Amino acid sequence: MYYWAPDVIKVKDRFLLYYSVSSFGKNRSVIGLASNPTLDPAASDFNWRDDGPVISSDRTNNFNAIDPALVKDQDGHLWMAFGSFWSGIKIIELDPTTGKRVAPDSPISSLARSQTIEAPYIYFHDEYYYLFVNWGYCCRGTNSTYNIRVGRSQKITGPYLDQSGQDMAQGGGTLFLQTEGAAIGPGHAGILHDADHYWFSMHFYDGTDRGTSKLSIRPLVWESTGWPAIQPFP
Numbered sequence: 001m002y003y004w005a006p007d008v009i010k011v012k013d014r015f016l017l018y019y020s021v022s023s024f025g026k027n028r029s030v031i032g033l034a035s036n037p038t039l040d041p042a043a044s045d046f047n048w049r050d051d052g053p054v055i056s057s058d059r060t061n062n063f064n065a066i067d068p069a070l071v072k073d074q075d076g077h078l079w080m081a082f083g084s085f086w087s088g089i090k091i092i093e094l095d096p097t098t099g100k101r102v103a104p105d106s107p108i109s110s111l112a113r114s115q116t117i118e119a120p121y122i123y124f125h126d127e128y129y130y131l132f133v134n135w136g137y138c139c140r141g142t143n144s145t146y147n148i149r150v151g152r153s154q155k156i157t158g159p160y161l162d163q164s165g166q167d168m169a170q171g172g173g174t175l176f177l178q179t180e181g182a183a184i185g186p187g188h189a190g191i192l193h194d195a196d197h198y199w200f201s202m203h204f205y206d207g208t209d210r211g212t213s214k215l216s217i218r219p220l221v222w223e224s225t226g227w228p229a230i231q232p233f234p
Contacts, residue, residue, distance in 0.1 A: 009070040020066035027064035030056040062087040071122040081120040088113030112168035121189040128152040132189035141211025144185030149173030182207035
């Protein structure tokens with residue numbers, strides 16, 4: 001079993017760290033939670049507490065419990081998108097006090113589906129929630145086929161439609177970023193809003209460095225249609 005794809009969000013006075021525990025290509029997986037009152041390792045109260053599993057999957061499930069992506073909706077509710085392959089990307093509501101699922105049998109909503117899909121990320125801008133996902137295969141160096149797709153919805157639980165109006169749960173997804181030159185297989189989107197600027201982060205495989213995995217952070221703009229756009233790789 002391996003650990004990967006963490007995401008951190010601050011809720012009230014705690015930092016909540018969600019992470020994947022799984023084996024590559026299998027859905028015997030779990031998303032775990034650890035919490036800490038501070039991110040300063042020099043602080044006297046710095047301590048990562050193991051808060052246990054949030055959601056798990058196995059061969060009896062049609063989803064894969066990896067790649068957590070945390071987001072608060074416009075009403076302040078806490079949600080976690082997740083998923084990889086199988087039946088696609090899901091979302092569940094979390095209790096902000098515990099960081100866990102609001103109930104053991106709370107709804108699991110489907111957001112997006114494709115033959116190869118994972119690594120969700122949700123970002124709210126103006127009137128819409130934007131869902132970014134990856135199609136293709138990662139982790140193969142210069143042979144990676146990752147590309148980033150996007151759709152949007154006015155409800156956090158969807159439906160998320162692409163620019164042509166196709167539902168991402170039915171295979172839709174507008175191409176946002178793909179391999180360009182030596183920047184191969186961009187994946188796992190993230191957005192930072194800093195003052196008047198937006199920044200988009202992703203990892204990619206560097207074709208000029210034997211396919212080494214690297215991080216890229218690039219300016220992001222919002223077009224007049226409301227859709228996001230990123231500067232191309234040089």
